[in-house]
Amino acid sequence: MIVFDLQCDQGHAFEGWFDDLKDLETQIKKKLVACPVCGSEQVKRVPSAFAISKGRGQADHEKAAKLLGQSLQRYFMDNFEDVGPKFAKEALKIHYGASEARNIRGVSTEEEEKMLQKEGVDFFKVGTKPPEQPESSEEED
Numbered sequence: 001m002i003v004f005d006l007q008c009d010q011g012h013a014f015e016g017w018f019d020d021l022k023d024l025e026t027q028i029k030k031k032l033v034a035c036p037v038c039g040s041e042q043v044k045r046v047p048s049a050f051a052i053s054k055g056r057g058q059a060d061h062e063k064a065a066k067l068l069g070q071s072l073q074r075y076f077m078d079n080f081e082d083v084g085p086k087f088a089k090e091a092l093k094i095h096y097g098a099s100e101a102r103n104i105r106g107v108s109t110e111e112e113e114k115m116l117q118k119e120g121v122d123f124f125k126v127g128t129k130p131p132e133q134p135e136s137s138e139e140e141d
């Protein structure tokens with residue numbers, strides 16, 4: 001199961017669980033996905049979902065990646081606070097210690113993604129498939 005961030009034509013954001021991207025597209029096409037707020041069947045997938053890990057980089061990423069393959073839903077429900085479109089701002093605040101260190105998840109634009117990478121913010125992308133971690137012995141300080 002994979003979680004996708006969805007949005008209806010009224011702008012309500014919500015999440016749905018699907019086997020994979022194809023399953024999501026099929027269900028949207030068949031109007032099996034409806035907005036929980038207004039019931040609209042005009043639903044689309046919103047851009048990338050991101051999660052930030054408060055831990056120490058790579059190790060946490062690997063742990064998360066493994067968990068992503070096992071029980072993504074539970075892992076995210078238990079460990080990540082949904083900050084929605086405020087993700088980039090919140091991730092930066094945590095990065096610079098202006099906000100409490102914690103796991104957050106949310107959505108972000110491509111521009112924000114680039115900005116976060118530039119700032120060295122430790123985050124990973126989920127929603128389409130678990131991140132593939134290259135074999136690397138690179139150590140972060």
Ligand SMILES: [Zn+2]
Nearest residue numbers: 008012035038
């Ligand atoms: Zn709606």
